[in-house]
Amino acid sequence: MAGRLPYPITLTGDGIVLREWRSDDLDDLVAMLDEPEIARWTPMPSPFDVEAGIAYLKRSHQGRVGGSRIQLAITADGGRPLGEVLLFGVDLGLKEAELGYLVGRHHRRRGLASGSLSLLSSYARSTLHLSRLLLRIDPRNTASTAVAQRCGYRLTGEPPILQEGPYGPSRLDTWELVEGQAGTRRERLKNVAARRYGRRT
Ligand SMILES: CC(C)(COP(=O)(O)OP(=O)(O)OC[C@H]1O[C@@H](n2cnc3c(N)ncnc32)[C@H](O)[C@@H]1OP(=O)(O)O)[C@@H](O)C(=O)NCCC(=O)NCCS
Numbered sequence: 541m542a543g544r545l546p547y548p549i550t551l552t553g554d555g556i557v558l559r560e561w562r563s564d565d566l567d568d569l570v571a572m573l574d575e576p577e578i579a580r581w582t583p584m585p586s587p588f589d590v591e592a593g594i595a596y597l598k599r600s601h602q603g604r605v606g607g608s609r610i611q612l613a614i615t616a617d618g619g620r621p622l623g624e625v626l627l628f629g630v631d632l633g634l635k636e637a638e639l640g641y642l643v644g645r646h647h648r649r650r651g652l653a654s655g656s657l658s659l660l661s662s663y664a665r666s667t668l669h670l671s672r673l674l675l676r677i678d679p680r681n682t683a684s685t686a687v688a689q690r691c692g693y694r695l696t697g698e699p700p701i702l703q704e705g706p707y708g709p710s711r712l713d714t715w716e717l718v719e720g721q722a723g724t725r726r727e728r729l730k731n732v733a734a735r736r737y738g739r740r741t
Pocket of ligand 1: 578582641642643644648649651653687690
């Protein structure tokens with residue numbers, strides 16, 4: 541991989557289309573991010589109003605064009621955004637990056653976060669050749685730790701990162717994708733089937 545992350549990209553699989561944010565997503569973005577669970581567990585400003593939305597889309601666009609991060613809207617078919625998945629903090633020397641995700645409250649518990657995290661993790665491994673993929677999660681965020689586990693991430697045992705925020709002190713645990721665990725649900729099932737029949741894919 542060169543110094544810049546690829547832009548624009550679309551990643552597809554498991555009934556999910558991850559696409560670049562667009563300026564006409566503003567209303568959907570504001571409706572999605574102005575929500576208590578997102579305020580509680582992510583660094584988003586709260587309340588998240590139109591002004592915050594304009595600033596967010598601008599910063600996201602700069603990060604994409606500059607190639608420093610990947611920040612994609614989660615959609616079912618390339619249309620309305622249902623959530624977001626990100627890759628940032630890339631260290632090419634260590635072949636390392638951090639990922640993050642959120643899903644709008646009306647679209648939760650349908651596998652969107654885990655499907656999107658699997659797609660982006662798989663892309664980061666196979667196309668970007670990043671070998672150390674990390675998540676940082678407050679252990680009280682049960683939904684997010686469930687997503688991490690389902691996608692093949694495991695706790696590293698590194699000391700927690702201590703933070704002071706609007707909800708008081710918090711600690712973030714570091715999770716790392718276990719070797720060979722990236723991939724969509726379909727790919728994982730295919731690999732299980734291949735192992736069962738003694739073949740390699
Ligand atoms: C965390 C979040 C992204 C999960 O999104 P989602 O699309 O509902 O997650 P999925 O449907 O892919 O669920 C994956 C797993 O998590 C479990 N899960 C999801 N929400 C859960 C909850 N509230 N409580 C317990 N388990 C939960 C699901 O049951 C599933 O586990 P399973 O495969 O064992 O059944 C969403 O709740 C959210 O946006 N929260 C606020 C933002 C946030 O916390 N982001 C992460 C910051 S580290």
